[in-house]
Amino acid sequence: MREPDELRAIRKARAEWEQDTLRAVLDKWPERCEEFVTTSSEPVERLYTPLDVSDLDYGRDLGFPGQYPFTRGVHPSMYRGRLWTMRMFAGFGSVEETNARFKYLLSHGETGLSVAFDFPTLYGYDSDDPLAEGEFGKCGVAVSSLADMEVLFDGIPVDEITTSMTINGPAAVIWAMYIAAGEKRGIPMAKLGGTIQNDILKEYIAQKSWMLPPGPSMRLIVDTFEFGTQHLPRWNTISISGYHIREAGSTAAQELAFTLADGLAYVEAAIERGLDVDRFAPRLSFFFNAHNDLFEEIAKYRAARRIWACEMKERFHARDPRSWWLRFHTQTAGCSLTAQQPENNIVRTTIQALAAVLGGTQSLHTNSMDEALALPSEQAVRVALRTQQIIAHESGVASSADPLAGSYLVEAWTNRLEAEAYEYFRKIESLGGVIPALEQGFFQREIATSAYRYQREIEERRRIVVGVNEHLSAEPLSIPLLKMDPQGERRQRERLARVRSERDNDLLQRRLAALRQAAQGTENLVPHILDAVRAYGTLSEICNVLREVFGEYREPVII
Amino acid sequence: MPEKKIRVLVAKPGLDGHDRGAKVVARALRDAGMEVIYTGLRQTPEMIASAALQEDVDAVGLSILSGAHMTLVPRVIKLLKEQGLEHVAVFLGGIVPDEDAPALRALGVKAIYGPGTTLDEIVRGVREGVAAGE
Numbered sequence: 001m002r003e004p005d006e007l008r009a010i011r012k013a014r015a016e017w018e019q020d021t022l023r024a025v026l027d028k029w030p031e032r033c034e035e036f037v038t039t040s041s042e043p044v045e046r047l048y049t050p051l052d053v054s055d056l057d058y059g060r061d062l063g064f065p066g067q068y069p070f071t072r073g074v075h076p077s078m079y080r081g082r083l084w085t086m087r088m089f090a091g092f093g094s095v096e097e098t099n100a101r102f103k104y105l106l107s108h109g110e111t112g113l114s115v116a117f118d119f120p121t122l123y124g125y126d127s128d129d130p131l132a133e134g135e136f137g138k139c140g141v142a143v144s145s146l147a148d149m150e151v152l153f154d155g156i157p158v159d160e161i162t163t164s165m166t167i168n169g170p171a172a173v174i175w176a177m178y179i180a181a182g183e184k185r186g187i188p189m190a191k192l193g194g195t196i197q198n199d200i201l202k203e204y205i206a207q208k209s210w211m212l213p214p215g216p217s218m219r220l221i222v223d224t225f226e227f228g229t230q231h232l233p234r235w236n237t238i239s240i241s242g243y244h245i246r247e248a249g250s251t252a253a254q255e256l257a258f259t260l261a262d263g264l265a266y267v268e269a270a271i272e273r274g275l276d277v278d279r280f281a282p283r284l285s286f287f288f289n290a291h292n293d294l295f296e297e298i299a300k301y302r303a304a305r306r307i308w309a310c311e312m313k314e315r316f317h318a319r320d321p322r323s324w325w326l327r328f329h330t331q332t333a334g335c336s337l338t339a340q341q342p343e344n345n346i347v348r349t350t351i352q353a354l355a356a357v358l359g360g361t362q363s364l365h366t367n368s369m370d371e372a373l374a375l376p377s378e379q380a381v382r383v384a385l386r387t388q389q390i391i392a393h394e395s396g397v398a399s400s401a402d403p404l405a406g407s408y409l410v411e412a413w414t415n416r417l418e419a420e421a422y423e424y425f426r427k428i429e430s431l432g433g434v435i436p437a438l439e440q441g442f443f444q445r446e447i448a449t450s451a452y453r454y455q456r457e458i459e460e461r462r463r464i465v466v467g468v469n470e471h472l473s474a475e476p477l478s479i480p481l482l483k484m485d486p487q488g489e490r491r492q493r494e495r496l497a498r499v500r501s502e503r504d505n506d507l508l509q510r511r512l513a514a515l516r517q518a519a520q521g522t523e524n525l526v527p528h529i530l531d532a533v534r535a536y537g538t539l540s541e542i543c544n545v546l547r548e549v550f551g552e553y554r555e556p557v558i559i
Numbered sequence: 560m561p562e563k564k565i566r567v568l569v570a571k572p573g574l575d576g577h578d579r580g581a582k583v584v585a586r587a588l589r590d591a592g593m594e595v596i597y598t599g600l601r602q603t604p605e606m607i608a609s610a611a612l613q614e615d616v617d618a619v620g621l622s623i624l625s626g627a628h629m630t631l632v633p634r635v636i637k638l639l640k641e642q643g644l645e646h647v648a649v650f651l652g653g654i655v656p657d658e659d660a661p662a663l664r665a666l667g668v669k670a671i672y673g674p675g676t677t678l679d680e681i682v683r684g685v686r687e688g689v690a691a692g693e
Contacts, residue, residue: 119573119574119575119576119625119627120574122574122576123574131574131603132574133630134573134627134629134630134631135573135574135625135626135627135630138625138626138627139625139626207576208576208577208578208600209576247579248578248579249579249583335579338674338675339673339674339675340674340675372654372674373654373656374654374656448582448583448586451579451582451583452582452583452586452587455583455587455678456678459677459678459679468675477657481656555599555600557597557598557599558582559582559585559586559589559595559597
C-alpha cells in the first residue's frame, strides 16, 4: 500500500500529463474509438497507475501461490512443478471412432482425456430412442450402455490417466458405466481419477441439457458427492461451470458470479444433507471459458480463486486448506470462432489459451480452427494441441507463477470483477437463491441481454470481428472437414440389440425396481444405478425410471 | 391503414440446446416490428407445425446447430404442408454444411443463415420471403 504523499504526487503528475503531453497528442490525433471496452463491454482506461490499486495489500489480497487467498495460484510451484493437463474435449459418432481419436490425441501428447457425448446421450436417451432420430453421434459420441463404455476405453489405461466427462442430467449413470467398465478390467473404483461435469444448475441457465427438475437433480448430485467421498477419492464429482454461461452470451462478470453462485448452492445443499464440508469440498472443481480479452480473463480467474477461498473459509468454515482451493479446467471460447477464414481461429485460440495459462488453469482444452463448421478434423485438433505445447515449452510464460501480478490493470480488474460478483450474489440472494432465481428466469434474462448487446455491437461495427465485419475475403473454404463413419449408427443399434437380448433381463428388472424404490425414498441412488448398469441396463431404461419418479423439467421461455 | 405485422415462429427442433442465436434473432425480429413467438427447446416437428397453425404465422424460423437438419427440416416442411400451411415461409439458421443447402432449398427453405449472417440480413430476408408468399 502506498503512502498518501506518494499517491498525491502521482495524482498531480497524472493531471499534468493529461493536460500537457496527452492533450497535445489527442488534439492532433484523436483516439481510434469514442470508447474502448472489453469483450464484456466494460470500459478500459487509457492507462492504469498505482492510483487504481491504492488499497492493494500484498499479504491480504495476493499472498503466495498455494496459500490463502490463492489469488496467485492454487499450487506453490505452479507450472514449474507440473504443467496444466492438456485435456482435449473429443467425441463423435460411434465409440470405435472416438476410441481411435482418444488414442490419436494421447499419441500426440495430450495428458488427460475429455469425453463429448451426443445429444441423445446428454439427455439420457438410447441411440435408437425415437427422440434420437437424426441426432446420433452428431455433437459427440453415442453411449447407451456399459457395452459402449467398454469399447470407448478399450486399450486405454484408465488407472493411469484421468478422464473428464461432459455429462449432466444423466451424469450418475454415465459415471456408473465408467466405473463398471473399469471393474470389468480389474481396476477398483478407488484407483479411478477423473471428473464428471454433473452441474445441473448451469444446465437450466445455459447449456440446457437438463433431465429432471431442480430438486431431484440436486438430490442426485449430493448422492454423487457422498458416493465419491466414500469410494472414489481421486474423482472430482462436479465441474462447476461458467464456460457454457459465457458461450450463451454472458459477460465475464456474469460468468464469474453465476458460476460461483452455483458452486455455493451445491456446497449449501451438501451441508444440508449432513456432509462434512472438508470431506467433499476438496473434490469440487470448476470450468471456465477463455474468451478474447486477455487481461479481463486473467483477472477473472484470479478473482474466482480469491472469492471462492474466502467464501469456503469464512462462510462455510472449512478448515482443510484443500477445501479453499478453486481448481479449474478452461476451454477457449468456441463462440468467438468464425466460419469465415477458419485459419484465423488458430490465432484466436492461441491468445485465449495464453489467458488461461497466465490465469493459472489446472487443465486446458484448445478449440480447433474448424469449430464453427464441424467437429474437429485430425489435422485441426493436432494444431490445437500443439498450441498448448508451444505455449508450455517455447513462450516462457510457464516459468514463473502468476507473472502479471502487480500489474496496475490486472489488479484493478481483479478487484473490479470481485466486486461485481458480490453485487450479483446480493441480487441472487434477494431473489431467494439460485434455484428461485433461475425459475424466475433471472440468469437467462441477464445472459440474453448481454448476448443481444454483443451482437448489436458487431452489427454496428463498434466491435470488429476480423474476417466477418472487417478484412473480408471471398475465398472458398480450403480446409478438410471431419467425415464420420456412416456405418457407426448401424453398429450401435446392433450392439444395443445384442445387449438387450444377451443380458439377464430378470436381474435387470429387479435392479430397476430397486432403483425406483430407492428414488421414491431417500437412499443414495448411486449404488442402485451402478447395479442397473452392471446388469447392462441401458441409459434410457435407467433414466426412464428417474424420469417416471421425478418428472421432467420444463424451462421458462425467455428471449 | 396500418400494415399487418408479420408473425414469425422461431423454433428449436430436435435435441439441440444451443439457443443463443435463436433468442438473438427472435429479439431482432421483434425490434424490427414483427410479432415473434419463440417455442423454446426440444420441439418435435409435430409441435412446431401445431404451433405454426395455432399462432397463424407467416414465417417459421428453424434454428439447428446439432447437425440433425437433414432429418428435422424435411419433417417440419412436410407437416406444414399437411396442415395447409404451404404459404408459410421457412427459414433455417445454424450450422449447415454448404453441400446440404441445395437439397434444403429444393424442399422449400427460403434461406439458410449461417454463422456471420447479420441481423439486418435476416430481418430483410424474412420480410421479402413473407411478401413473396402472399
